[in-house]
Amino acid sequence: MNTEAIKGIDKEIESIFFPLVKVKSDTYTAYEKDAEAFIADFFRRLDYFKEHKDQHGTYAIKEDILGREVCWGLVKGIGDDTIVLMNHHDVVDIEDFKTLKDYAYSPEELESQLMKMKKDLSPEAREDLESGDYIFGRGTADMKAGAAIQLSLMKKYSTMKNLKGNILFLSVPDEENMSAGMRSTIELLDALKQKFHLRYLITINSEPHQRVEKEIGIISQGSVGKMMPFVYVRGSLSHVGKVFEGFNPISLLSWIINKTNLNLELSDFILDEASPPPTWLCVRDSKTHYDVSMPLSAYGYMSVHTLNKEPAAILDIIRSMCYEAFSQLIEDMNNKYKVFRERKNKTFEALPWKPKVVTYKELYDEAYNNHGDKFLKHYKRILEEARLKVESGEKSIVDINFYLVENIYNYIDDLAPRVVIGLAPPYYPNVSNINIKNLEDRCKNLYSKIAEYTMENFQQSYVNEYFFTGISDLSYTFMEKADEVVKSLEDYMPLYGFLYKIPLDKIQNISMPCLNIGPWGKDFHKLTERVLKEDLFNRTPKIIDHVISILLV
Numbered sequence: 001m002n003t004e005a006i007k008g009i010d011k012e013i014e015s016i017f018f019p020l021v022k023v024k025s026d027t028y029t030a031y032e033k034d035a036e037a038f039i040a041d042f043f044r045r046l047d048y049f050k051e052h053k054d055q056h057g058t059y060a061i062k063e064d065i066l067g068r069e070v071c072w073g074l075v076k077g078i079g080d081d082t083i084v085l086m087n088h089h090d091v092v093d094i095e096d097f098k099t100l101k102d103y104a105y106s107p108e109e110l111e112s113q114l115m116k117m118k119k120d121l122s123p124e125a126r127e128d129l130e131s132g133d134y135i136f137g138r139g140t141a142d143m144k145a146g147a148a149i150q151l152s153l154m155k156k157y158s159t160m161k162n163l164k165g166n167i168l169f170l171s172v173p174d175e176e177n178m179s180a181g182m183r184s185t186i187e188l189l190d191a192l193k194q195k196f197h198l199r200y201l202i203t204i205n206s207e208p209h210q211r212v213e214k215e216i217g218i219i220s221q222g223s224v225g226k227m228m229p230f231v232y233v234r235g236s237l238s239h240v241g242k243v244f245e246g247f248n249p250i251s252l253l254s255w256i257i258n259k260t261n262l263n264l265e266l267s268d269f270i271l272d273e274a275s276p277p278p279t280w281l282c283v284r285d286s287k288t289h290y291d292v293s294m295p296l297s298a299y300g301y302m303s304v305h306t307l308n309k310e311p312a313a314i315l316d317i318i319r320s321m322c323y324e325a326f327s328q329l330i331e332d333m334n335n336k337y338k339v340f341r342e343r344k345n346k347t348f349e350a351l352p353w354k355p356k357v358v359t360y361k362e363l364y365d366e367a368y369n370n371h372g373d374k375f376l377k378h379y380k381r382i383l384e385e386a387r388l389k390v391e392s393g394e395k396s397i398v399d400i401n402f403y404l405v406e407n408i409y410n411y412i413d414d415l416a417p418r419v420v421i422g423l424a425p426p427y428y429p430n431v432s433n434i435n436i437k438n439l440e441d442r443c444k445n446l447y448s449k450i451a452e453y454t455m456e457n458f459q460q461s462y463v464n465e466y467f468f469t470g471i472s473d474l475s476y477t478f479m480e481k482a483d484e485v486v487k488s489l490e491d492y493m494p495l496y497g498f499l500y501k502i503p504l505d506k507i508q509n510i511s512m513p514c515l516n517i518g519p520w521g522k523d524f525h526k527l528t529e530r531v532l533k534e535d536l537f538n539r540t541p542k543i544i545d546h547v548i549s550i551l552l553v
């Protein structure tokens with residue numbers, strides 16, 4: 001441990017944490033900029049950065065309608081080895097606070113308000129409130145605690161003589177939304193690497209962790225991946241009185257949902273960790289008003305989490321599940337149609353439907369093959385319209401995919417029912433140190449070194465997880481086969497490179513292992529969000545400092 005660095009850190013953290021919590025910085029709002037101003041100002045006032053003006057600053061997110069920025073600061077020591085300390089400064093909104101909204105960012109006042117209504121809280125929240133061991137408030141756990149710990153460590157390191165290696169601090173906006181901050185930060189990391197000859201050793205994030213047992217903490221050496229496959233079903237219209245003449249897209253989409261929802265084939269397993277199976281987040285149809293026809297199309301999207309599968313593998317599985325559902329539904333329809341005909345004493349002839357599943361790219365190519373440049377010209381215009389719809393908030397970045405598919409359909413000649421699959425943003429690659437083949441020796445077994453330290457110093461054991469399951473920006477710290485992933489995003493994600501950008505090749509340039517060490521917190525994103533004081537002021541900063549001291553040798 002760098003005793004020099006850690007001395008008095010509790011007071012330091014306190015002086016940063018409460019003012020930082022007080023700065024409202026709800027995700028995907030202009031308020032995030034207030035937290036950015038706070039952090040930029042923090043660096044500006046430190047003596048070290050007054051002397052090294054080019055070693056801190058803000059980095060604007062490209063094409064961001066809110067004008068948000070990433071805050072960074074670099075303490076340079078001896079050598080090229082660099083540890084990245086990463087956090088996010090946005091927080092989720094306070095809808096959950098209802099009548100207590102005015103106190104959401106003021107822990108002390110919130111505490112006395114919660115005391116007045118403590119009988120309405122869960123027994124655990126009530127007990128924690130009465131114990132005085134926790135700080136309540138929006139962002140206290142997720143993750144202004146981690147940000148304050150990292151800022152105070154930066155201040156300490158900036159005063160140290162003969163620091164081995166370099167410490168780069170990054171605070172990003174939009175983590176709770178689409179990670180626009182982190183996706184831009186990749187370019188900043190790449191630029192800083194060249195400018196200051198940095199050799200990135202590891203990224204340490206300080207998201208809060210949750211515990212099952214009181215005395216057992218958790219560190220993560222990776223982060224679960226996430227993607228959002230969408231399914232669009234084109235049916236065939238008919239009057240509701242002539243159901244067998246039409247093809248109801250809602251019916252097929254329901255079969256597909258049934259087949260995929262919670263399907264463990266779409267959940268990865270590594271050692272004794274598993275990614276949660278997929279679930280559907282939204283389903284709609286294209287009807288805008290009541291009439292006596294079936295809808296022409298129906299669509300929806302699901303969230304799939306991964307530990308080691310890439311987008312192409314997931315979409316392949318989904319494609320075959322859609323095909324299977326399609327075939328089963330046709331069989332089911334035929335069975336019913338047969339009985340229906342028999343009841344009417346009529347002959348039966350199988351219905352004309354055939355299963356067909358294509359990717360977004362295949363549908364696009366078909367439209368191009370049908371109509372060539374005329375289609376391209378139209379599609380370009382549609383993309384611009386799509387941009388305006390997203391920017392004005394008329395459509396979400398997910399829903400806009402269906403708008404694109406529907407518009408491509410104006411150029412499709414084969415109007416038989418079919419399924420179109422693709423990917424909607426966001427995309428979070430799975431990362432884990434366990435998947436890194438040539439991990440440096442000093443980054444190996446970090447977990448046992450940490451556990452040994454915490455046992456000795458705090459009589460607390462820490463367990464390891466290879467994947468942080470809460471989705472985090474750590475996803476963008478490592479990439480091995482950027483070409484392959486780029487190819488599948490180009491094939492499946494209509495918005496890739498247009499309204500949604502991830503510089504995957506640059507991730508490959510800055511690739512490094514990762515670690516999450518954060519304080520114990522509870523009820524993130526809820527009214528009773530809270531962080532454990534002991535972790536915030538004492539244990540977590542010491543653990544991070546210890547890891548840094550064993551890595552920078």
Ligand SMILES: [Zn+2]
Nearest residue numbers: 088142143207
């Ligand atoms: Zn967070």
